[in-house]
Amino acid sequence: MPPFWQKLNSFFLFPLQMEPMIYASVLSLCGFLLMGGFFFALVAGIGLMLAVSRYAFKVAALASRGITDSADYRSDMMDDAWKALPWKFFGVLLVHGFVIGWTAGISPALGAVANLLSSLALPATLMVLINTCSLRAAINPFELLGTIAGIGKSYLLLCLFLFLLMQGVPMALGLLLPIVPRFVLAPLITFVMIYFSWVMAAMIGYVMYQHHAALDIDPVKAPDSAPVEPEDPAAAEARRRDAMVARLVQDGDMKSALDNAREWQRTGWDNAADQRRYHRLLKLTDRTDHLAQHAQRFIPLLVQQQRESEALEVWGSCYKRAPQFTLDSADHTLALARFAWKGMQSGHVLALLQGFEKQHPGHDRTPEALELIVRALKQGANKPDQALRVFMRMKTRYPDHPGTQEAEWILRDDLQKVLGQDPAKASGTPAATAP
Template sequence: MTDHAPAIPPYWTRLGSFFLYPLSLEPLLACCGFGVLAGLASMFFVPANLVLWAVLLVATLRYGYKVLERTALGHLDDSQTLFDSAHGGKYLPYKQFVVIAVGLTICAYVASVAGPHAALVLLALFGLLLPANTMLLALTNELGESMSPPRLWALIRGIGMPYLGLCACLLLLSSGHGALFGLLASVVPAGLLGVLFGFLGGYFTIVMFRLMGYALYQYHGELGLAVDVGFERQATAIAPPDPVRQRAAQSAELLKEGRYDEAIAVARGDVVERPGDLSANLRLHRLLLAVPGQTQAMLAHARDWLPALTRVGQESYAIEVLEAIWQHQPDYQPAQAGAILPLATALLAARRGDGAARLIREFDRRFPGHADTPAIYLLGARLLIEHKRDEAQARRVLAALRQRYPESPAAAEAARLDELLDRLAAAAGGNPA
């Protein structure tokens, strides 16, 4: 993976997908096959039923190992698990039995020498190592290597603390089969209990092995595991193509080729399709601004789009659009009175006092009786103080505001601003005007 490769989502954020995976076509058919085999085993007597149960166990584990292996290699949308494997995995279930037998034998020996408590501690440690052993078996198909303490420790250290969470999830899943079977046994006909047992066993086995495979894929960089499908390709394969990005890329390519009219047509079509979308309108605005001969088209689009920007709180982009209009039409004023105050406030905050002053000039004459007039007066006083350093004129504006609109919130703010000017004048040793 490159430095800019997207991060693989952690396994704990994908638990739902692991439960859904066995319900896709091929795993579901496999689970149904396990159910049928278990149903047949429940119908026969010893020793035929024992043979069928053994075949079922081997078949379930063998399929689980193939799911684990191919998931670890990045085949998250795999549809060929049953017939495709890097090393076949034919004997992996038997090697798993050997590992379990060796572990239980060691625990029994420790129990005879050091007592049951030491054996229980060793058994718990064996349980913690079993997932790592299973993952190594799936990757290497080597019994000795999967039991090697250095290899086991390297895998656990590569995953880190999330390995303990993985073990906890696997422990819960291993008990889920029996718990769910117990819940459903009372409502399922007795003749189908064997089928249900086999189906649920296959289902939970596939979920567990899918989880282990995904954990290996998540940490394949730390583990030095070469994967077939990197997450860059994975994200591309999983996510549907984004038509918005496709059109943006198409427009950019047309610009590079000098096909300006076609690029503008693509951008304009995007705006027609998504008239309220910020990125589409911004792309069209900047394109019209950059292409020679498109001034009138830019002005027409900008004048229509500007009020919408102020309504959705995008004043920073509104300033960009407004200043682009002023470059070609210096006397332009928005026709909507409600757009003036937020735009002027944003211009003042951006330290563009001249633009704010131009915007609010003669607001009360252009929009007589408008509800924003007191706030515009207050903004004008702030402009006089902060940008013109004309406190005397600012006081006159504040006095007019308090006299004409005494009940407005702006009048109360004007009184506080007046008091602040008085304190500043007193501190400077002057007299209030």
């Protein structure tokens, strides 16, 4: 992957692509509004700065995932949290200003050092904001140092190039002002500022992509590669919801995270992603009763979708928290127990099927459950004595059921030892053949 200083042409050409060029032109025309009265110009200026910075954050965020061509932008790639990034960046600047003012009050030299450190940290601050959408993370020195360390020596070179680009604004204006009419001065200044802002955004995003592994970024595609294939809208929405909940948890707002996840799983009762998200959040709380209640709905959905491995994991998380936890459905209980037995998890089989007869009295699948218990006790846990007791109960209650005959075949050696004769003759029934 070429370093960013070898991609300068692409950064300077980005604002000239179709979408950013049209948007920049429209915003530049809004520069005429800056020529109104003070209050009107102030409002227009804030609106322009917000629009320009929002697009800049979007450009950098998408470039960090490898999307450098505006023609590849799609609505499902966007994150609503990006809209608040300009305000969060303003909050970071306020914090930096407070620290600089405080240190300058102690010593002018300290104030100068703080100002220099703040300037050097701004690119990393933008990267952390884009990556986490968290104001708290953006003012965390350890997050900033981790980002700088992930980029390495080229971080200082990035700071130098960004500084030179910032100087490009007054230089470009100095060249253009003598040759342009006065009435287009405001739109011209606006366009120049937009142009260099988006060039810097494209550069920062590419540097983030260049170090995506160190910055824990999942790229969508490689820059300049084939156009990205459309992502499944449902998968994109699930990813967006996961990121939103993760940010809320990271910010310590567990209540909002749970409220959102609960509502999504309520309306998306057949959506495994929504149910999985809520289950994982409940595991982070002490609400064992809610965890168990939700599992009664989530596990059948997973079994229905043939995700028995995940269903067994969900059951296990509930069983660890509440050993008395049992599934309401006999069919789903037996399905999980059979899957556990395929993985030779005899402990899970026995835990799932304990109390099956009492919980589902008279159920027509009880002999199948008892036969599986016999298998788990004899072949998995090596407890033939307990397996014999279960078999004797089967022999009394379900003498003609195929499951009873299968259990008899499994215990043929133990029955012969106990009875001292062939188990088929002792029981009066033909022995079941091996499966």
